[in-house]
Amino acid sequence: MATDVLAPVDALSDRDRILEEIQDRVLWLSIHMVDYANNVRADPGGLKVGGHQASSASVVTVMTYLYFEYMKAGDMLSVKPHASPVFHAIQYLLGNLDAGYLKALRAYNGLQAYPSRTKDPDGVDFTTGSVGLGAVAPNFASLTKEYVRTHLKSDTPGGRYFSLLGDAELDEGAVWEAIADPALADTKDVVWLVDLNRQSLDRIIPGIRVRCWRDMFAANGWRVIDAKYGKRLQAAFAEPNGDLLRTSIDEMSNNFYQRLLRVSPATLREWLPRTSRYPKDMARLISRWDDDELQGIFRNLGGHDFGMLREAFGQIDLAAGPNVMFAFTLKGWSLPIVGDPQNHSVNLNRDQMEEVRVALGVPEDGASYAFDPGSEAGRLCRQTRQRLGQRPAPQVAIPEISVPRGFDRPYKGEMSTQQVFGLVLTDISRNVPDLAERLVTVSPDVASSTNLGGWINRVGVWSRTAKEELPPEDEVRPLQWVESETGQHIELGISENNLFMILGQLGLSHEMNGEMLFPIGTLYDPFVRRGLDAFVYSVYAGGKFIVVGTPSGVTLSYEGGSHQSQITPSIGVELPDLTFYEPCFGQELEWIILSALERVRLREESTYLRLTNKRVDQGLFKSPSEPGALERLRQQVLAGAYKLVDQSQEHGYGRGYDVVNIMACGVTVPEAVEASRLLLEEGVFANVINVTGPGPLYRRFQESVRTTMREGSTSAPFLADVISVGDRSAPIVTVVDGHPHSLAWIGAAMKTATFPLGVARFGQSGSPSDLYREYEIDVSSIMAACYGVLGM
Ligand SMILES: Cc1ncc(C[n+]2csc(CCOP(=O)(O)OP(=O)(O)O)c2C)c(N)n1
Numbered sequence: 001m002a003t004d005v006l007a008p009v010d011a012l013s014d015r016d017r018i019l020e021e022i023q024d025r026v027l028w029l030s031i032h033m034v035d036y037a038n039n040v041r042a043d044p045g046g047l048k049v050g051g052h053q054a055s056s057a058s059v060v061t062v063m064t065y066l067y068f069e070y071m072k073a074g075d076m077l078s079v080k081p082h083a084s085p086v087f088h089a090i091q092y093l094l095g096n097l098d099a100g101y102l103k104a105l106r107a108y109n110g111l112q113a114y115p116s117r118t119k120d121p122d123g124v125d126f127t128t129g130s131v132g133l134g135a136v137a138p139n140f141a142s143l144t145k146e147y148v149r150t151h152l153k154s155d156t157p158g159g160r161y162f163s164l165l166g167d168a169e170l171d172e173g174a175v176w177e178a179i180a181d182p183a184l185a186d187t188k189d190v191v192w193l194v195d196l197n198r199q200s201l202d203r204i205i206p207g208i209r210v211r212c213w214r215d216m217f218a219a220n221g222w223r224v225i226d227a228k229y230g231k232r233l234q235a236a237f238a239e240p241n242g243d244l245l246r247t248s249i250d251e252m253s254n255n256f257y258q259r260l261l262r263v264s265p266a267t268l269r270e271w272l273p274r275t276s277r278y279p280k281d282m283a284r285l286i287s288r289w290d291d292d293e294l295q296g297i298f299r300n301l302g303g304h305d306f307g308m309l310r311e312a313f314g315q316i317d318l319a320a321g322p323n324v325m326f327a328f329t330l331k332g333w334s335l336p337i338v339g340d341p342q343n344h345s346v347n348l349n350r351d352q353m354e355e356v357r358v359a360l361g362v363p364e365d366g367a368s369y370a371f372d373p374g375s376e377a378g379r380l381c382r383q384t385r386q387r388l389g390q391r392p393a394p395q396v397a398i399p400e401i402s403v404p405r406g407f408d409r410p411y412k413g414e415m416s417t418q419q420v421f422g423l424v425l426t427d428i429s430r431n432v433p434d435l436a437e438r439l440v441t442v443s444p445d446v447a448s449s450t451n452l453g454g455w456i457n458r459v460g461v462w463s464r465t466a467k468e469e470l471p472p473e474d475e476v477r478p479l480q481w482v483e484s485e486t487g488q489h490i491e492l493g494i495s496e497n498n499l500f501m502i503l504g505q506l507g508l509s510h511e512m513n514g515e516m517l518f519p520i521g522t523l524y525d526p527f528v529r530r531g532l533d534a535f536v537y538s539v540y541a542g543g544k545f546i547v548v549g550t551p552s553g554v555t556l557s558y559e560g561g562s563h564q565s566q567i568t569p570s571i572g573v574e575l576p577d578l579t580f581y582e583p584c585f586g587q588e589l590e591w592i593i594l595s596a597l598e599r600v601r602l603r604e605e606s607t608y609l610r611l612t613n614k615r616v617d618q619g620l621f622k623s624p625s626e627p628g629a630l631e632r633l634r635q636q637v638l639a640g641a642y643k644l645v646d647q648s649q650e651h652g653y654g655r656g657y658d659v660v661n662i663m664a665c666g667v668t669v670p671e672a673v674e675a676s677r678l679l680l681e682e683g684v685f686a687n688v689i690n691v692t693g694p695g696p697l698y699r700r701f702q703e704s705v706r707t708t709m710r711e712g713s714t715s716a717p718f719l720a721d722v723i724s725v726g727d728r729s730a731p732i733v734t735v736v737d738g739h740p741h742s743l744a745w746i747g748a749a750m751k752t753a754t755f756p757l758g759v760a761r762f763g764q765s766g767s768p769s770d771l772y773r774e775y776e777i778d779v780s781s782i783m784a785a786c787y788g789v790l791g792m
């Protein structure tokens with residue numbers, strides 16, 4: 001059993017030596033993975049595979065330090081997109097990744113180009129790729145854990161959240177939107193590590209940026225820590241006249257410093273004195289080091305020095321609030337491409353690879369790149385794996401919550417879907433306690449105007465700070481804003497990016513904390529565009545949530561073109577792992593919300609609901625009394641469409657009659673019903689199909705296409721359950737308060753002539769009827785389109 005007794009690696013100098021050995025191997029593995037993918041693996045297409053050796057090299061020291069010394073079990077790390085090889089290299093050394101994957105970076109079924117929670121095999125904590133988003137995800141994950149802790153009182157592991165980000169990621173507005181949001185201000189267990197290599201993709205980052213960033217973090221309450229100079233450089237500063245070297249390095253531009261990284265030792269010796277006010281003293285100072293020593297000292301930045309990193313990590317104070325460390329590094333550290341301003345996509349050639357392999361003491365190709373288990377490095381790898389636990393973590397069981405299919409509540413009179421949304425939330429809080437206790441709503445300063453008021457009055461607003469006592473007020477306000485640790489609404493500042501980021505992390509609580517949450521976010525529908533990249537990020541990363549865009553379309557009328565959404569239906573239909581609905585009636589929406597919550601529970605999909613503040617006559621919805629028929633209708637609503645007006649059934653018509661199918665979505669359904677009534681007077685039979693969910697409907701079409709491609713035919717043609725055989729060749733008019741393109745495909749799916757109506761120009765202020773007329777989604781336009789498509 002002797003091998004299981006792990007000798008402690010205590011003495012710091014020994015430890016640093018072992019860390020350096022591991023770091024060198026991590027560096028080798030990272031660049032080897034990129035090299036193999038580009039230069040060794042068969043590439044039939046001849047297309048560049050890509051990968052980032054220089055970006056990886058700049059973080060190998062920090063990541064080695066994190067994993068092999070600092071991190072504890074339960075800690076989570078977001079790794080900057082271009083350092084994915086470093087993450088996988090470490091997982092390989094820890095025994096969490098098979099050696100075969102070292103040859104499969106960017107390969108089909110291999111390792112993804114950028115770290116992916118859902119697609120990589122070795123337990124990525126945070127998906128990254130779109131710069132600035134993965135960087136802030138840990139802050140939202142930390143907030144989520146805090147929410148879980150205060151509500152479910154569960155034993156979620158008390159991990160810390162690290163974000164290792166590229167310095168140019170700080171150019172992204174998403175970063176500052178997150179940092180500035182009051183909801184995130186006091187997240188305590190968050191540490192950002194900025195890989196300050198002072199290079200981005202195209203250029204060297206101007207020095208002024210770094211000074212501004214530090215101030216901006218500090219102004220937002222962050223503790224700012226520097227790992228600027230390594231211990232060797234610090235020792236050099238401590239020499240007589242050493243402060244001359246410090247002043248020179250501090251004052252030289254980033255461009256100048258980077259250039260000096262690439263010059264010969266002789267040139268370095270010649271140019272360094274020129275940067276000093278006391279050139280002779282500087283020349284004397286540096287003359288005490290030989291060429292190798294001088295170059296080593298000049299390059300010895302804090303982010304590549306374990307001693308300095310240990311000291312900087314020691315300054316982290318999690319009780320004080322979020323921490324940020326600026327780790328000064330070199331892009332392409334230890335590689336021949338170091339400091340090259342264009343090194344972002346440059347990879348080493350064969351000779352350079354070989355040179356680096358020898359310099360790093362790596363066994364010849366073909367041998368295992370793992371450490372001998374009996375070696376010191378091998379032992380530290382094993383200790384580290386025991387400390388951090390295995391990856392990926394085992395899956396958590398789905399909670400047994402019985403989500404009802406409906407509430408049997410009648411919807412009467414004139415109601416809007418936005419109003420019904422509020423009622424359904426209240427019904428859940430009254431009737432389904434297991435579900436309600438895990439339901440959390442979020443809104444970027446539009447909670448009341450998106451109808452969350454009733455829910456908020458019931459459940460309160462989440463706040464972790466003690467409430468200030470105010471003098472009593474007589475007036476009873478419709479929206480009571482009671483803040484407490486048990487509130488279930490999280491209010492954000494106006495940032496749609498933050499909304500989608502938090503939805504993604506709340507929506508991953510099941511996987512991250514072992515406690516499922518049912519997150520529902522609301523925002524004005526046009527501003528889905530504003531948060532779109534974060535929306536895509538959160539869905540791609542595997543978050544499961546519901547987002548409600550309301551109000552929507554030109555129906556928002558008086559608010560004008562800047563607030564009227566138009567392209568959002570297309571976003572809803574096209575985003576994978578998302579189901580998009582735009583129902584018209586209360587009963588439909590109730591069924592849809594409950595089914596969306598069930599799909600969150602089953603970890604199947606997220607849902608996007610496009611709602612409206614326009615009230616429509618609920619009497620137009622006919623609820624069958626027979627339970628079987630009612631359930632069939634519910635299924636059709638969820639599957640995306642059902643027939644609301646069936647002229648064949650109501651009035652009968654035979655062959656040769658003028659029949660048209662109007663497929664209408666959301667608020668346009670009553671217009672379509674009225675057009676149908678008027679058309680009947682003219683002898684035209686216009687059925688009305690209520691498209692409740694363009695998303696699932698399009699998916700059904702795709703499924704029928706795929707089945708036909710695979711099997712030559714489908715058992716039932718597309719929409720056979722909704723449009724009967726006799727009506728299948730009838731022409732179609734589609735109507736949506738959004739871009740007509742979003743439903744235009746239905747003609748191809750039905751193989752029949754189709755006129756798509758919708759809003760294809762920017763909107764403007766006016767009453768709904770003014771605008772419906774202007775954008776031709778009113779009753780007369782629908783009638784005209786029916787005549788047109790019938791060729792009348
Ligand atoms: C939103 C977004 N825009 C652009 C890119 C393309 N891009 C990839 S890396 C990069 C520069 C990154 O620089 P930095 O964060 O400093 O990382 P480094 O390569 O220096 O490690 C850019 C612009 C991207 N991935 N995401």
Ligand SMILES: [Mg+2]
Nearest residue numbers: 167168199200
């Ligand atoms: Mg950089």
